[in-house]
Amino acid sequence: MLVQVLKSKLHRVTLNQCDLEYEGSLSIDLDLMEAVGMLPFEKILVVNQTNGARLETYAITGPRGARAFCLNGAAARLGQPGDMITIMSFAAMDVAEAAAFRPKIAVLDADNRIAATK
Numbered sequence: 001m002l003v004q005v006l007k008s009k010l011h012r013v014t015l016n017q018c019d020l021e022y023e024g025s026l027s028i029d030l031d032l033m034e035a036v037g038m039l040p041f042e043k044i045l046v047v048n049q050t051n052g053a054r055l056e057t058y059a060i061t062g063p064r065g066a067r068a069f070c071l072n073g074a075a076a077r078l079g080q081p082g083d084m085i086t087i088m089s090f091a092a093m094d095v096a097e098a099a100a101f102r103p104k105i106a107v108l109d110a111d112n113r114i115a116a117t118k
Contacts, residue, residue, distance in 0.1 A: 006103040007091040008036040012115075013108050015048075015083045017070035024073030026087065027062035035114060036104040042089050046075070050083035059089070067112035 010032060017027070026046060028038065038044070044059050057075050062068045069087075071079050079085065093101060105118040 002092040002094055003098050004090045005093050005098045005101055006088060008038045008089040009103060009105040010036060010038075010087040011105060011107045013069050013085045013087060014110060014112055015069050015071060015079050015085050016081050016112070017068060018076035018080060019070055019072050020074075020076040022070075022072035022076075024075060025058050025060045026075065027068065027070040027072060028059050028087065029067050029069070029112070030061045030064040032067070032106065032108075032112070032114070033059060033061065035117075036106050038087075038089050045088045045090070046071075046078075047086045047088070048079050048083050049085065051079070053078040059087075069112065 038059050040059060040061050042059050044057060046055050055075050055078055106114045107116040109115040
């Protein structure tokens with residue numbers, strides 16, 4: 001049996017862009033993706049703490065060091081700049097592996113810098 005386990009999490013992200021005309025996805029600063037082990041085009045769950053919206057999409061790389069997060073395409077209707085979001089990715093593991101696994105979590109400050117890791 002496989003279970004779905006939290007693999008990576010960027011918590012308390014401040015959304016700073018929305019682009020309705022782009023194809024879709026969420027652009028994430030490449031440095032921050034690497035800090036938690038998120039991969040380009042990986043499926044992600046995005047939770048908007050500001051308005052309660054939840055969506056599944058995929059991660060695309062944004063400029064390294066820009067601390068930019070941009071909802072693209074139809075997803076841009078589910079947030080606006082200034083909203084606080086959490087971005088999560090998951091992995092399928094057998095029960096024994098899941099019991100020993102610890103996700104990579106980064107909590108960001110108001111400027112989208114890593115304030116803490118877990």
